[in-house]
Amino acid sequence: MTADRPHILLVNPWIDDFAAYDVWAQPLGLLMLAGLLRRQGYRLSYLDCLDRFHPRAPRSEPFARQGRGPYIKTPQPAPAGLEDIQRRYSRYGIRTAWLHDDLSRQAPPDLILVTSMMTYWYPGVQATIAVLRQTYPAVPILLGGIYATLCREHAERTSGADHVIPGAMDARLLETISSLTGYGARATIDLDDVNAYPYPAWDLRRLINYVPILTSLGCPFDCAYCASQFLQPRCRRRHPQAVIEEILFWHKTSGVRDFVIYDDAFLMQPDAHAGPILEGLIRSGARLRFHTPNALHIRGIDRPMARLLARAGFHTLRLGLETTVRNKQETYDHKVNLNEFVSAAGNLREAGFTPQTVGAYLLIGLPGQPMDAVVESIRLVKNQGIQPILAYYTPIPHTQLWPEAVAASRYDLEADPVFSNNAIFPCQPESFSWERLSALKKITRIAA
Ligand code: B12
Known part of the structure; x- marks a missing residue:
């Protein structure tokens, strides 16, 4: 029964920056979208590159600091033009090898949705998309979220995604997803009615702190x-x-x-x-x-x-x-x-x-x-x-x-x-x- 329902992989990408900390930062937009897609009948998986509680990560106390806490980080060369800044640049989130391993264990998706936040974090988005592309060369990748909306042309030119979709989720987005997966699910709710939205799919997180x-x-x-x-x-x-x-x-x-x-x-x-x-x-x-x-x-x-x-x-x-x-x-x-x-x-x-x-x-x-x-x-x-x-x-x-x-x-x-x-x-x-x-x-x- 479930086999004919397309499988969508939702991805929260890495952050590349001089500093980043989980100040109660979660990809709310992506998980709102997940709630909606689940209601539409899609099968979902979630991959959080910022997961502080990854099984291979050093132990982090989830409820200390009322939920806040540091991300794992890996030093990176600073982007061109910022080499002279006297601060260390890093990739925040899980190690690349863990991402590869997690993807290889994952059932292959029919479609991948990647979100984005701060405009200047886009190098982390590019790097995440490159790994996804390497693992699933034939699966369409959609990029949305705040960077995709504010810097649409830049994202189209450089992100490596097949489609960049700016703006909030709407009926057109559902149509695009439906045409890419061949799954003819029509919107089951009125997207103009904010009271009708399903809850964001926080249950997809490893731990809800x-x-x-x-x-x-x-x-x-x-x-x-x-x-x-x-x-x-x-x-x-x-x-x-x-x-x-x-x-x-x-x-x-x-x-x-x-x-x-x-x-x-x-x-x-x-x-x-x-x-x-x-x-x-x-x-x-x-x-x-x-x-x-x-x-x-x-x-x-x-x-x-x-x-x-x-x-x-x-x-x-x-x-x-x-x-x-x-x-x-x-x-x-x-x-x-x-x-x-x-x-x-x-x-x-x-x-x-x-x-x-x-x-x-x-x-x-x-x-x-x-x-x-x-x-x-x-x-x-x-x-x-x-x-x-x-x-x-x-x-x-x-x-x-x-x-x-x-x-x-x-x-x-x-x-x-x-x-x-x-x-x-x-x-x-x-x-x-x-x-x-x-x-x-x-x-x-x-x-x-
Ligand atoms: C909540 C929020 C925060 C939270 C954390 C949010 C997070 N996830 O990390 C907190 C309070 C911690 C925060 C902090 C900061 N923030 Co802030 N924040 C916001 C805020 C108010 C809302 C973001 C949000 O969750 N919206 C709700 C969801 C539902 O919307 P969404 O993410 O856009 O998702 C929708 C669509 O984009 C789309 N979508 C999302 N993903 C995908 C994926 C696909 C494939 C598709 C098709 C569609 C899609 O569908 C979703 C539903 O409609 C925005 C302003 C705004 N109104 O958007 C600023 C904003 C993002 N923040 C901003 C800034 C500047 C900051 C700070 C740097 C402020 C500071 N000076 O310290 C810090 C640094 C953050 C950090 N982590 O280091 C700027 C962005 C600047 C930039 N250059 O990009 C914004 C735009 C505000 C502004 N000043 O204009 N922020």
């Missing part, structure tokens, strides 16, 4: 440095009850305690969305912990919201402050002003949050931004009892700031996405000082 949650898609803001509106042009919210059910489902079936909010705008219209979700979770009595590494909007954190967040078990809070320097903020970011930050910080303190668990992102490395511009912001954030966290700017195609970033950069950003790596501060001038950066990092520290 935390679960990312998306309660809404898209972002109503249009910040100059961010690509969210290009990646997800439509804002759509899931029904609060559906979100509560999903969280409790993973908690009950897999014992998961740590949940990670991936939304761009979780606190928008809180009375209709975050409020009911948090209240429902509190009512459930489940002992849960939430983390928001993708940042919450400060404006949404009034007194009742701060209390709700605390009671629902929000643990690691990140706030999207970006920069408190007033004129810069107006230029780059529509999200927040200073009074709102001070008030949100007060509300969080009152609700029991401490600098150990609450941090505010400050964007650094923007085109034309002198390093020292953030000193004032760091001070202000610390004075509010909140940990400043320097977030290094990465230039992203299709954002408002891209042309300015291209003009300001000491690299040819348009020629090669590898130059967009935020670790090299691509938009700072030649005179950029690593010592100054270290000094800035030092002043962010708050004594415990």
